[in-house]
Amino acid sequence: MSRQAPSGRHGDALAGRVTASFGRNYEVVVAPETPDREVLKCVARGKRHAYACGDEVRVERTSPDQGVIVALEPRRNLLWRSDAFRQKLIAANLTQIVIVVATEPGFSPLFISRCIVAAESEGLATVIVLNKADLADRLEAARAQLAPFSQLGYPIVETNALGDLAELTRCLAGQRSILVGQSGMGKSTITNTLIPEAQAVTAEISTVLDSGKHTTTFARLYGFEGGWIIDSPGMQAFGLAHVTTDALLEAFVEFRPHLGQCRFRDCRHDAEPGCALRAALEAGEIEPLRFIHFHTIRAEIESAERQARGW
16 A cells, blocks of 8 residues: 555645545645645545545645645555455544543454554554443443453553543643544444534434444544544454454554564464463463454454465
8 A cells, every 4th residue: 555645746735634535535624734725525636535524735726615636745655455356544643543432342452463453553552432431331341351451551541432532631731643443332422422513413323233333434534633533434344454463463552572582584473382472471461362363363354465475
């Protein structure tokens, strides 16, 4: 996946930021850092295009409220997901990923590890939000699921989307954040509470499937407290087929002190003698669940690579 497209020479074009994308159509705020900011509905020039929320672009106006994107400025980072055959841009130019989970419906710790891998691979900070913390009968179980991540130093913010969000506001102020999570965790409700004018759509949780209905169908960027927030669609999967094995190892922060210490240079950290990661696991320095997560994600990446090659 290319991190940027050549900007070319578009000196007369307007500077803008992509705030939403709808297939081949985009919402772009031009002059986003000035009082003269305005919103244009834009299309992309050419057949090949891929822009994400947060992208900084150059736009040529075609009517008072419409334009065409003619160039992409260099990206600081790019958050995306992929499998063997497809790639999906999520957001660009972020400073942090905010993973939203809830006391109900149930959430997947593996999904959290996937999001952390994506964040670490792009040099982004991670914050985990435990929403619906007012449901006292489910709170301790949710805390226990999050304990392995808290022990690694990832901050956990407990909140109620309809209550006091002061602590979360402090975490978001001045940052360029994206809210990610499985459906039904309350991302859009949090967005509406923090930014009432957002009017993001919310829906009740499906108790039958123990998962939320998809209420946000596209990512949208909102200015907030000297930075911005992107509310993204609920995800049930976060493919990482584009991540290399070396990058995956580095993305597990607890592995880093032990990397390069195995007896064999090509150690796969399975059952090889002299594996430094397995030694750390047995010594209690690596959480067993996280070690399982690593092997699960690595197996999926390798399977996707084989599929892409037609094996």
